[in-house]
Amino acid sequence: MSEFAKLHSIADRYRAAYVAHDPAAAPISPRIRFSENNVALPFPDGSWDTVAEEVGPALTLVDVTGGTIGIFTAIRTLDVPGFLAVRLRVEDGLITEAEHILSTRRNLSGPPTPIGAVEDFAHDPDLVELVEVDQRMTRADLVSIANGYWSTLENNTGEIRDTAFSPDCTRFENGMAFPDVEHLFRLGRYRFNERVRDRDFMVVDEERGLVMSRAFIDHKGVLDSYTLTDGAEMKSIFREPHSWSVLELFKIKAGRITAIEATFIAIPYYMPSPWTPSTRWPA
Numbered sequence: 643m644s645e646f647a648k649l650h651s652i653a654d655r656y657r658a659a660y661v662a663h664d665p666a667a668a669p670i671s672p673r674i675r676f677s678e679n680n681v682a683l684p685f686p687d688g689s690w691d692t693v694a695e696e697v698g699p700a701l702t703l704v705d706v707t708g709g710t711i712g713i714f715t716a717i718r719t720l721d722v723p724g725f726l727a728v729r730l731r732v733e734d735g736l737i738t739e740a741e742h743i744l745s746t747r748r749n750l751s752g753p754p755t756p757i758g759a760v761e762d763f764a765h766d767p768d769l770v771e772l773v774e775v776d777q778r779m780t781r782a783d784l785v786s787i788a789n790g791y792w793s794t795l796e797n798n799t800g801e802i803r804d805t806a807f808s809p810d811c812t813r814f815e816n817g818m819a820f821p822d823v824e825h826l827f828r829l830g831r832y833r834f835n836e837r838v839r840d841r842d843f844m845v846v847d848e849e850r851g852l853v854m855s856r857a858f859i860d861h862k863g864v865l866d867s868y869t870l871t872d873g874a875e876m877k878s879i880f881r882e883p884h885s886w887s888v889l890e891l892f893k894i895k896a897g898r899i900t901a902i903e904a905t906f907i908a909i910p911y912y913m914p915s916p917w918t919p920s921t922r923w924p925a
Contacts, residue, residue: 649704652732653711656740661696661717671736678742679749679907680887682916689726689744692719701765701903703852703891705845707781709733712845712854714891714903716760716817722746723760725816727889727905729844729854741856741917743889745816745907752886752908753879758817766812766901769893773851777896785843788853788892791899792841795859798832800871806898813902823902829870834878836862840915851894859886860912883911 643651652669659668665686678688700715713728724746731739750757779787790805807824814820826832837860845854861880868876888906892899 645706646704648735649706649709649711649732650702652735652737653702653704653713653730656711656728656730656737657696657700657713657715660690661693663690663693665690669732669736671733671738674738674740676740676742677916679744680909680913680916685740689717689719689742694718694720697723697760699765701769701891703770703845703847703850703854705847708844708846710845710854712852712889712891714765714905716763717744718760722748725757725760725763725905729856729889741889743887743905743907745905749907750816752884753881756815756818756820758814758819760817763814763817765903766814766893769852769891769901769903770850772849773895778848778851779894779897781846781848783897784846784848784851784853784894787894787897787899788843788855789841791892791902792838792855792857794827795832795835796838798827798830798835800828800830802827808895808898808900811898811900811902813904815904816906823899829872829874830868831870831876833868833876834861834865834880836860836865840918842915842917851900853892853894855890855892856915856917857888857890858909858913858915859888861885885909885911885913887913887915 655668676685697716703712711730729741793803811823812821861884863882865878890904893901
């Protein structure tokens with residue numbers, strides 16, 4: 643079995659074990675580090691105890707070089723639907739890190755509330771397709787294009803910074819479609835994003851042109867009104883300090899982002915990542 647297939651199989655076993663509330667059904671390290679919605683938890687805890695079913699469909703990406711896995715799916719806890727993004731690290735065949743971001747209407751209470759119906763959502767099928775050889779990019783270049791996306795989102799003034807988009811690129815935010823990605827950036831629509839910090843790029847698949855990234859988007863709440871590049875006047879929707887925490891997936895071909903899928907939640911303003919080196923993990 644190839645390393646790609648082995649990691650994909652581990653992802654499937656993790657999903658099955660999670661829904662069954664049975665950690666023994668997956669190759670879990672006894673020293674696993676686990677977080678859900680940016681809180682370091684003992685394992686298993688959080689939605690490992692409450693998940694009722696996986697609604698799916700699940701999209702899995704694997705990084706053979708880094709030994710990492712990304713999963714984007716949908717679940718229910720009792721009758722509450724939510725979008726779930728998962729990052730796993732595998733070492734010597736065991737899952738040593740598991741990171742969840744679980745987005746429901748409750749934890750999106752900050753304005754706005756972008757979330758779709760889990761029953762209606764389907765991943766862009768091109769996300770898992772192989773990229774034509776002449777359109778593939780190196781690992782470093784894929785990360786650079788994804789980082790340019792975050793740089794364009796930060797203090798968005800209409801300038802496209804070190805990235806590019808296909809004309810049909812659509813961003814899905816918790817299952818809700820936002821087309822015209824480049825057009826909205828060129829308008830400066832997201833001027834209220836003060837910072838996009840703690841960026842990391844944890845899963846990279848060069849053959850499929852995929853990058854899974856973690857970031858935190860801060861809104862200071864000091865911006866009242868602003869003007870788009872077309873002259874339209876806007877009022878910021880963020881009226882107080884506020885942050886988003888996001889796990890985001892980019893599809894990149896020949897230097898252009900062609901599809902984006904994001905799972906994110908509202909968090910206390912400037913909340914740090916539990917995946918920084920200084921984090922103290924539960925015993």
